[in-house]
Amino acid sequence: MEIALNLASVTSKNNSSLIGSLKSYCRHFLFLKASSIAILILLSFSSAISLGSSASAAEEAATPTKLYGTISGKDGAPLPNIGVAVIGPEGFAKDVATDAEGKWEVEILTKGTFNLTINQDDLPDGQALTDPTKSTVRANVFMLGVDLRLLFPIGPGVAKASTLERSAQLAVDGLILGLIIGLAALGLSLIFGTTGLTNFAHGEILTFGGLLLYYLSAIIKLPVLVAAPIAVLLGAFISGFLQDRYLWKPLRKRGTGLIAMLVVSIGLAIFLRYFFLFLFGGDTRQLPQYAGQAGLEIGLVNITPKSILTTVIGIIFIILATFWLLRTRMGKASRAVSDNPALASASGIDVQKVIKAVWILGAGLATYAGVIVTVNQGVSFLMGQDMLLLIFAAVTLGGLGTANGALVGSLIIGLFVQLSTLFIPTELKYVGALIVLIIILVVRPQGILGKKERIG
Amino acid sequence: MDFLFIAQQTLSATIGVNTIIFALAAIGLNMHFGYTGLLNFGQAGFLAIGAYSVAVPVISFGIPLWIAFLIGIFNSVIFALLLGVPTLKLRADYLAIVTIAAAEIVRQIARSATFNEWLGGSDGITGKFGKDFFALNPFKSGLDTPILRFNANDLWVVITGWSLVAAITFVMWIMVNSPWGRVMRAIREDEDAVRSLGKNVYLYKMQSLIIGGVIGSMGGFVYALSRQSVQPDNYGTALTFFAYTVLILGGAARVFSPVVGAMIFWFLIVFIEQVLRQGVTNNVIPHWLIGVNQVSQIRFMLMGLGLMALMIFRPQGIFGDKKELALDAKA
Numbered sequence: 001m002e003i004a005l006n007l008a009s010v011t012s013k014n015n016s017s018l019i020g021s022l023k024s025y026c027r028h029f030l031f032l033k034a035s036s037i038a039i040l041i042l043l044s045f046s047s048a049i050s051l052g053s054s055a056s057a058a059e060e061a062a063t064p065t066k067l068y069g070t071i072s073g074k075d076g077a078p079l080p081n082i083g084v085a086v087i088g089p090e091g092f093a094k095d096v097a098t099d100a101e102g103k104w105e106v107e108i109l110t111k112g113t114f115n116l117t118i119n120q121d122d123l124p125d126g127q128a129l130t131d132p133t134k135s136t137v138r139a140n141v142f143m144l145g146v147d148l149r150l151l152f153p154i155g156p157g158v159a160k161a162s163t164l165e166r167s168a169q170l171a172v173d174g175l176i177l178g179l180i181i182g183l184a185a186l187g188l189s190l191i192f193g194t195t196g197l198t199n200f201a202h203g204e205i206l207t208f209g210g211l212l213l214y215y216l217s218a219i220i221k222l223p224v225l226v227a228a229p230i231a232v233l234l235g236a237f238i239s240g241f242l243q244d245r246y247l248w249k250p251l252r253k254r255g256t257g258l259i260a261m262l263v264v265s266i267g268l269a270i271f272l273r274y275f276f277l278f279l280f281g282g283d284t285r286q287l288p289q290y291a292g293q294a295g296l297e298i299g300l301v302n303i304t305p306k307s308i309l310t311t312v313i314g315i316i317f318i319i320l321a322t323f324w325l326l327r328t329r330m331g332k333a334s335r336a337v338s339d340n341p342a343l344a345s346a347s348g349i350d351v352q353k354v355i356k357a358v359w360i361l362g363a364g365l366a367t368y369a370g371v372i373v374t375v376n377q378g379v380s381f382l383m384g385q386d387m388l389l390l391i392f393a394a395v396t397l398g399g400l401g402t403a404n405g406a407l408v409g410s411l412i413i414g415l416f417v418q419l420s421t422l423f424i425p426t427e428l429k430y431v432g433a434l435i436v437l438i439i440i441l442v443v444r445p446q447g448i449l450g451k452k453e454r455i456g
Numbered sequence: 457m458d459f460l461f462i463a464q465q466t467l468s469a470t471i472g473v474n475t476i477i478f479a480l481a482a483i484g485l486n487m488h489f490g491y492t493g494l495l496n497f498g499q500a501g502f503l504a505i506g507a508y509s510v511a512v513p514v515i516s517f518g519i520p521l522w523i524a525f526l527i528g529i530f531n532s533v534i535f536a537l538l539l540g541v542p543t544l545k546l547r548a549d550y551l552a553i554v555t556i557a558a559a560e561i562v563r564q565i566a567r568s569a570t571f572n573e574w575l576g577g578s579d580g581i582t583g584k585f586g587k588d589f590f591a592l593n594p595f596k597s598g599l600d601t602p603i604l605r606f607n608a609n610d611l612w613v614v615i616t617g618w619s620l621v622a623a624i625t626f627v628m629w630i631m632v633n634s635p636w637g638r639v640m641r642a643i644r645e646d647e648d649a650v651r652s653l654g655k656n657v658y659l660y661k662m663q664s665l666i667i668g669g670v671i672g673s674m675g676g677f678v679y680a681l682s683r684q685s686v687q688p689d690n691y692g693t694a695l696t697f698f699a700y701t702v703l704i705l706g707g708a709a710r711v712f713s714p715v716v717g718a719m720i721f722w723f724l725i726v727f728i729e730q731v732l733r734q735g736v737t738n739n740v741i742p743h744w745l746i747g748v749n750q751v752s753q754i755r756f757m758l759m760g761l762g763l764m765a766l767m768i769f770r771p772q773g774i775f776g777d778k779k780e781l782a783l784d785a786k787a
Contacts, residue, residue, distance in 0.1 A: 198549050256768065259495065263704065263767045266697050271760025278753040389560055392553050400549065425570045434557040441554060442542040
């Protein structure tokens with residue numbers, strides 16, 4: 001979507017570039033969270049320009065300028081009480097520390113080069129700089145009045161952890177990621193199986209779930225433990241029941257083709273994504289509750305209680321969904337519809353009712369996936385979009401339209417994404433997963449658990 | 457509200473640089489999707505490869521721009537082969553997922569810090585890599601009339617770009633009306649029937665993928681040259697989706713439809729944007745409803761809804777023929 005922002009900047013260059021930089025910041029946050037270089041981002045550009053042109057040198061000296069940033073851990077949770085030492089020109093030296101939300105800032109009054117050093121000893125166990133040798137970030141202040149944002153990338157502590165510990169931590173992270181993908185992939189796969197729809201708007205169900213949770217807990221001030229179930233139920237109702245009832249069911253009745261429906265889902269995804277951006281803005285926000293929760297040391301790994309709880313509930317959901325598919329009447333009917341809708345219909349199965357059930361279940365699970373991400377890493381309007389390709393990869397890997405295949409594919413993708421960072425740069429971890437997807441398709445086109453007849 | 461300004465901006469955009477880029481991207485997709493039925497969701501990858509192929513050799517290795525164009529075409533052929541070999545034997549939706557993944561791989565590698573030295577990381581590449589091209593510019597000053605406005609460089613890009621679009625459209629017209637083009641359409645309609653007539657379907661699909669991809673990468677050339685910079689995040693999945701919107705708007709499987717579709721697309725985008733922006737700045741639209749920064753978001757929301765409505769109510773597009781393309785072949 002950045003494209004169009006830039007493309008359309010014929011007249012509104014300033015405006016678009018501001019949004020563009022905001023977006024690219026979001027992307028940095030998501031993809032380069034643990035990159036080995038510190039990222040400098042200039043914000044409040046427009047104010048800088050107006051100040052620079054009008055202010056005289058004397059006024060300039062009086063303009064206080066902030067260097068600021070947020071230090072958050074590898075799981076996205078803010079880290080409090082981390083010391084940052086600032087050394088600048090003319091003997092400037094100041095020590096600051098992060099507050100409860102992981103934010104720090106220091107006010108400066110002179111131009112020049114500032115060196116900011118993070119106190120690595122303050123970092124909790126399991127958290128370390130991605131590159132411990134780069135604990136100092138340099139900020140060049142050319143112009144006063146321009147606040148500079150500085151980031152220290154925190155990742156799975158290279159220095160503190162042995163390869164064994166790192167592998168164990170990454171494996172756990174990978175399983176959790178796999179679970180999140182799996183919750184979303186199960187719904188996508190079931191919907192594909194029963195209706196043939198390749199739903200490009202499935203990621204937006206995750207985002208919607210995350211936003212619901214955020215609004216319920218941060219605006220309406222419900223405790224997360226109350227807000228989360230409400231969010232899942234609302235998600236299942238709105239993204240599942242209402243979406244199917246008022247969009248996809250009428251389309252199926254009209255006899256809209258599968259590729260046409262695929263394109264409709266792309267249109268829906270574009271609409272929803274920008275609608276969320278319109279409502280919510282471009283930044284990643286944390287839930288106020290449990291934001292800076294400390295991790296627990298369990299054996300070789302470090303994991304937060306909220307992560308454990310959300311994961312366990314996720315596993316229970318997966319087990320229940322599998323049980324529904326394998327043991328209940330409706331679940332069996334859904335598999336029959338996947339296999340052959342006409343035959344299922346002829347044997348007395350109410351196909352529309354099965355599809356409705358599948359949509360509600362799939363949307364509920366995907367909403368819960370959004371809840372897990374939001375609780376642990378915060379929510380942004382791009383959240384679903386960034387997950388969508390991994391979800392597709394998982395579904396394809398397992399075999400399109402097979403529910404257990406989607407789960408197996410999700411676990412493989414989740415583990416691979418995380419464990420591959422042992423060997424490749426963290427920022428390329430998704431690339432590795434996508435390459436694996438392509439390779440597996442070459443060797444086994446039907447996917448790991450797919451049936452051969454499904455290849456075209 | 458300044459209606460003359462709105463008209464000038466809108467008309468300039470309708471025949472402007474962006475229209476050329478999207479027309480080329482959509483012509484490529486028309487070859488893939490319209491004529492051969494290949495669901496390529498990685499067209500952004502071809503544009504990215506085209507754009508980086510003109511920027512990187514010139515900036516990082518000092519290779520002349522004209523050779524860089526050849527490198528770009530070569531690279532996009534290689535990319536098409538890499539995409540095609542594993543996927544063209546699979547069902548259409550597998551191709552969609554693999555191509556969208558491949559385009560993301562290209563973008564993420566391009567923006568990664570690991571290859572920062574050559575590809576410029578997430579900031580991309582900015583530099584005078586197009587100076588050989590602009591040195592040929594015969595226009596010393598831009599065009600500034602009440603209805604059209606281009607600066608000198610844009611004017612040169614627009615004129616050469618439209619010449620390129622015209623040439624490619626002509627070649628496309630010859631190709632799709634040749635026996636070769638009829639085989640392509642037959643593949644779209646019924647692959648097995650074509651196979652039973654002894655044609656090598658796989659080879660034909662590969663040719664389609666390569667040709668459409670090379671045309672797409674030329675869109676990347678125009679994209680990079682017109683801005684003298686390449687930003688990796690401009691080549692995300694949204695670019696592909698908008699290229700599809702352009703194609704479907706005009707009507708797939710028509711030679712001129714991508715061009716007309718791109719013109720309508722950019723006319724609507726810039727028109728809506730300008731009207732909303734003027735409305736917001738002149739307090740016609742209240743600020744609590746839409747902020748100045750939210751104008752572009754409204755525009756994309758409308759575009760998403762438009763794509764849905766188009767697909768539901770008029771899947772053959774504005775000029776398409778329903779008989780020519782029932783958008784429901786396979787998948």
